[in-house]
Amino acid sequence: MTNHPSPFDSNGRRYGPSTQAVHAGEDRVKFGFSMTDPIFCAATYTFANTQALIDYVQQKQPREEYGRYGNPSEKVVERKLAALEGGTAALLYSTGMAAVAGFLLAKLQAGDEIVLFDECYHRTRELCTKHLAKFGVITHQVPACDYERMEAAINPRTRLLISESPTNPHLSVVDLERFAALGKKYGVETLIDATLATPYNVRPLEYGVDYVLHSCTKYLGGHNDLLAGAIVSTEEKLEPVRKLRGVLGIINAPHNMYLLLRGLKTFELRMQRHNENGQAVAEFLSRHPRIEKVYYPGLPSHPHYEVARRTMRGFGGLVTFQVKDADWRATAAVVDALRIPRIGPSLGGVESLVEQPIFMSYHDFTPEQRQAVGIYDNMIRLSCGIENPEDLTADLAQALDHSAAGQ
Ligand SMILES: *Cc1c(COP(=O)(O)O)cnc(C)c1O
Numbered sequence: 001m002t003n004h005p006s007p008f009d010s011n012g013r014r015y016g017p018s019t020q021a022v023h024a025g026e027d028r029v030k031f032g033f034s035m036t037d038p039i040f041c042a043a044t045y046t047f048a049n050t051q052a053l054i055d056y057v058q059q060k061q062p063r064e065e066y067g068r069y070g071n072p073s074e075k076v077v078e079r080k081l082a083a084l085e086g087g088t089a090a091l092l093y094s095t096g097m098a099a100v101a102g103f104l105l106a107k108l109q110a111g112d113e114i115v116l117f118d119e120c121y122h123r124t125r126e127l128c129t130k131h132l133a134k135f136g137v138i139t140h141q142v143p144a145c146d147y148e149r150m151e152a153a154i155n156p157r158t159r160l161l162i163s164e165s166p167t168n169p170h171l172s173v174v175d176l177e178r179f180a181a182l183g184k185k186y187g188v189e190t191l192i193d194a195t196l197a198t199p200y201n202v203r204p205l206e207y208g209v210d211y212v213l214h215s216c217t218k219y220l221g222g223h224n225d226l227l228a229g230a231i232v233s234t235e236e237k238l239e240p241v242r243k244l245r246g247v248l249g250i251i252n253a254p255h256n257m258y259l260l261l262r263g264l265k266t267f268e269l270r271m272q273r274h275n276e277n278g279q280a281v282a283e284f285l286s287r288h289p290r291i292e293k294v295y296y297p298g299l300p301s302h303p304h305y306e307v308a309r310r311t312m313r314g315f316g317g318l319v320t321f322q323v324k325d326a327d328w329r330a331t332a333a334v335v336d337a338l339r340i341p342r343i344g345p346s347l348g349g350v351e352s353l354v355e356q357p358i359f360m361s362y363h364d365f366t367p368e369q370r371q372a373v374g375i376y377d378n379m380i381r382l383s384c385g386i387e388n389p390e391d392l393t394a395d396l397a398q399a400l401d402h403s404a405a406g407q
């Protein structure tokens with residue numbers, strides 16, 4: 001079945017993100033003439049006769065064989081993600097971290113080295129420095145967006161340059177052109193974890209980055225109701241990664257893939273509101289007398305504002321800020337006074353979520369370690385959902401006033 005539409009219209013123009021989010025990767029006529037894609041709860045797939053099996057083995061037949069190697073629902077989601085990201089192939093995993101692990105294990109061997117910007121997702125850094133180290137892979141961490149330090153860390157054993165962009169919770173934005181050029185100069189492959197950006201806001205492959213990784217748990221799924229991860233690139237580059245996924249079995253489940261497919265239908269609409277809300281909240285906070293500092297790449301005060309404006313369509317729903325003259329308790333009072341966002345980890349869902357990084361991702365750091373990585377007692381991370389912007393800013397206003405009165 002290859003009747004899924006091309007990403008281009010009859011004039012060769014690429015369809016927009018919403019048209020792709022709704023239609024890309026899906027067969028035009030589906031099983032049972034259903035409008036929606038069916039969920040295939042199949043552990044195994046059968047062959048009509050021995051010749052059909054021989055045809056499949058000799059790769060004459062694009063079809064499924066066994067659940068660990070692929071599922072029709074998975075292929076629909078993979079084609080859609082590849083189309084949205086401007087790649088030619090994608091691989092879906094059970095979680096974002098499964099995608100990171102599956103990718104790194106496929107690409108690296110003992111003696112290889114990788115260079116990371118130090119604001120990468122903390123579990124990715126932990127996987128590299130604590131676990132891959134046991135298998136002889138060496139990780140160098142350099143300060144985020146310090147391209148000279150990254151270049152200086154490259155040597156003939158370097159196999160991968162890795163960064164997140166924008167980073168979490170500091171919202172640093174990588175100059176993708178520079179990052180990709182570094183890889184090309186030394187013949188080293190590059191990977192961007194673009195979970196916070198999504199293909200709506202930036203498409204790293206267009207800048208020459210080799211691989212884009214997503215935790216689909218966040219904006220792509222978008223409803224705080226599933227975990228998934230994906231890597232997008234070309235079929236050729238992903239071939240060994242696909243093979244290892246089939247060995248490791250770190251695949252998603254059929255019902256989950258359907259939820260992701262369903263979530264993706266409204267991808268552009270949700271991203272537009274996340275961007276609008278992030279910008280409105282960041283601007284509101286940057287004018288508020290109780291706020292010391294706001295981290296948001298859509299503000300001119302952000303150190304990477306120019307890079308962000310040049311490369312990003314919008315700046316997402318995540319806003320980090322510091323409350324003026326507040327210790328952790330006074331900061332917690334602001335968090336606790338909010339009525340719309342709930343306290344919790346994660347980001348990118350339709351519901352707003354709020355947290356103090358010192359208690360969420362960094363609770364096992366010493367105060368000195370937190371200081372060193374720029375995590376402060378008066379810091380709040382807010383993931384704006386798709387609620388109405390005036391309600392989110394009014395809620396922040398009342399929380400900042402109310403908690404100040406109680407001090
Ligand atoms: C959440 C997240 C991950 C991990 O994804 P899971 O789906 O939770 O495994 C990786 N990178 C970034 C930037 C994330 O925000």
